[in-house]
Amino acid sequence: MTGQTLRPFLTRATQLYPDREVVARTADGMTRYTYAEYADRVGRLANALRAAGVERGDRVATLCWNHDRHFEAYFAVPDLGAQLHTINPLLPADDVRRIVDGADDRLVFVDPSLADTLAAAYDPDAFESVEQVVVIGSSAPDLPVDSVTSFETFVAGHDADYDPPTVNEDDPAGLCYSSGTTGDPKGVEYTHRMLWSHTMAITTPMGLDIADADVVMPVVPMFHINAWGLPYAATAAGAKHVYPGPSPDPADLVELIEREGVTLTAGVPTVWLGVLDYLDDHDADLSTLSRIVIGGAAPPERLIRAFDDRGVEVVHGWGMTETAPVGAVSHLKPDLRDADYETQLAKRTKQGLILPGLEFEVVDDAGERVPHDGESMGELRVRGPWVADGYVDGPSETRRGDGAEGSVGDDAVEDSWLRTGDVVTVDSDGYIELVDRAADVIRSGGEWISSQALENAIMSHEAVREAAVVGVPHERWGERPVAYLVDDDADRDALVETVSARLREDYPDWWVPDRFEFVEAIPKTATGKFAKTDLRDRRDDPIDGA
């Protein structure tokens, strides 16, 4: 019995599929090579990293888009027993600086187009650990760091034959920071074993169903939770890889799908909304594309409908940095295969069914499991072999069950539930639906009100541009909802009246916000999500008890 490490996936792919391709759109055009050559490149890069002094336990960072060189680092760095730290270049410069500082990265790979991002984040103290910056390309731009090399120079003269050190399955292989929606980004470490388990799980039919015949194009960034694990899973299956390179626009994506015969692609809803708009005006042959995995945020129903009309299945998935990331996928269960389309759609828009290998439960504030009735809300907790144990750089409070508050008693093998911070319902078919963040849900009179449900309902009014709902302290009820609205020059009193009336139709009376405030704009996080913490800071005036 050997350990669950990543390298055997690559060895197998090289042995069985030496001629299958890895393709990338790069700034200099298309790159195209085989698994056999890929393995050589991984070997060369690993030898170069070793020569640069990278050792077991070290961290190597990337600030890169989705391309072949980034993919090489995916195997080369863990093969050394080192840790691939993928930095999100979309984070504010402050966050990038803090993250490099916290992670103690020894080496940073950066795309030429992201050199400015690195420069903006640079600070000699925070970057003290960084011995070298390697710019992906044949030349290196000016950067405010001591040692800057081009990738070509970095690997030049190194052998493709690589003799890996002993790597243990519990060695960290990856590091990724969460998006920072609810606070500062938190560092989550992935061991080989976690990535191995996650790879196997998403490869199964109840995961993303990946086989050697697939042509996999991860549009979800490789800096965002390992592109949802697709580079590893595609390798395990022996599939063809297609990387869309820096800032692909819808035309690029459609062209890649057509030209490379992509069968499986994945990304957040906005990407696919953009592609849909493009498809409205352009002819495209999507005949090879069988499915698009959408996650990170809920895909609007119309997105699923529109791709269904084009013969492409949208597979909705849920996950988080802490779950490496895939935790649930919304497949149609056997007894729903014959249901009418609207019934099916209602299930497919939910976040899905927990993956085989994971456990889940949904608990209220008292730590009691809520019924699976599709209505009762609670915080989702998950656990399993690819769920993180805590954070390596972040709040010392790691949000883990500790046997005290929120513990679920002794019916668990170990009490190591991850509190996801997501508030969900579970229906009688077992489909999880995300209704809010635990930080955002409004606790009113012992019951929970979903701020997201209210926001969506309010925003469905044509005169409302944006709306955010937060809980405000209330003497009698604990918290009461207050809505912040951005309007389109409306009659505000009338607007509040219609909106409240509409809410009363769909929700209990006590869900209707106590106050509607009009603001210029809703504050947003780096990734464009509502920064509700900022709003809550404003809610200084509690509502009088009644």
Add this chain to the structure above:
Amino acid sequence: MTGQTLRPFLTRATQLYPDREVVARTADGMTRYTYAEYADRVGRLANALRAAGVERGDRVATLCWNHDRHFEAYFAVPDLGAQLHTINPLLPADDVRRIVDGADDRLVFVDPSLADTLAAAYDPDAFESVEQVVVIGSSAPDLPVDSVTSFETFVAGHDADYDPPTVNEDDPAGLCYSSGTTGDPKGVEYTHRMLWSHTMAITTPMGLDIADADVVMPVVPMFHINAWGLPYAATAAGAKHVYPGPSPDPADLVELIEREGVTLTAGVPTVWLGVLDYLDDHDADLSTLSRIVIGGAAPPERLIRAFDDRGVEVVHGWGMTETAPVGAVSHLKPDLRDADYETQLAKRTKQGLILPGLEFEVVDDAGERVPHDGESMGELRVRGPWVADGYVDGPSETRRGDGAEGSVGDDAVEDSWLRTGDVVTVDSDGYIELVDRAADVIRSGGEWISSQALENAIMSHEAVREAAVVGVPHERWGERPVAYLVDDDADRDALVETVSARLREDYPDWWVPDRFEFVEAIPKTATGKFAKTDLRDRRDDPIDGA
């Protein structure tokens, strides 16, 4: 991060698929219940076992066919931290006795129809550890053991609510003995983690591709390497289970396929040859059946053709007790999908492609890797998370690479290759083909001669009923082949001449046996394989050096 234990598979199936069915053909007719009820039954059985004194680390044996009660033990016993020891009732009574003795089983479950088998194996010394025999049914026959209970009595009064103890992934969950083809059956222990890894691997598309919509019927006995892991994988996927019960004949199997809508079934070639004969004379609707997994021995080409003609794919797999068992599956690679049928068939009859998660290599006697040219023979070695570390009851020599003879150097994470004892070739597409057993291959002048290839070629002559070829010591060449033939009253001199001539057409001259001996019968093992060790014992007269 929690451990890789079996229970979460069942928990998930019960939560997500409470109404999906477990169906079994039993001596008393069909049994049919849901996962929800199955979980209750597992709980009740676990409570009963606990009350009977079964503790973590204990072994609980079964001498049972494929049915619902046997499946209950599959989860109930490991849930206790105990070990399910599935005994093969087809082994000679001597072996069963030795196995119970070696395993120190505390409790034995036995089918009424196998009570005689148990009685025949009984011996007070060997059965000293056995405190209780539980007969599956409502009454218990006479047996020469002290405490005999019926299953109904055993579980009566026990609660369905079960509170499992802490189980670690490294706790042994199962024990299975090898078939004893090359010597005494050897005990192989499976930890939770091994079974978890194997479950995930066979569930993937590159494995057996199992989803919730599947209806899985394992015909391969549950006493034979956990019915190839299908009961666990079907549970992980949320599939429907169909167990064919004691000694199903082809008519029973076809009826179950039709009535239960079986989509995936599995067993050794002889079973499916029997089903084919039956189908020649009977109408049957196999429309739900998409694939039959065949392994344990190579399926004859005509078997694959015949099922192809009926629209059912034969999926050929290779495995062994030591690999829990599935190690390779013969899927068509993407670039073979467009090949002509005969080319495809030539690949599909091979033992297949190594599963994702495993590593393999093929080495000659000097421990050198042989080229993947489809011709060079060597011993197959495998390693990975579901490959056994050695034997718990068997030869102290555990056939493991130890860094010395046969070691493959330092390019491996750990030097823990399992020598399979199978001699194979690997073609340039990576397909493994089993050509012989390492114990049977004839080493002549530094080259290897496949005894199996010669046997098949000789048996293709219509006047030959059976043939076995073994290596006999030879002064100059090391070993030379000698053939033992069972004939149909032929002109023996003429027969030897034609057979030799035919062999010369297909093989090098030096492959042709030096001697042909006619015998009454070829000695066989309990499972019907040629007992070549017996033949080798006869080859007392070495061939003169030339």
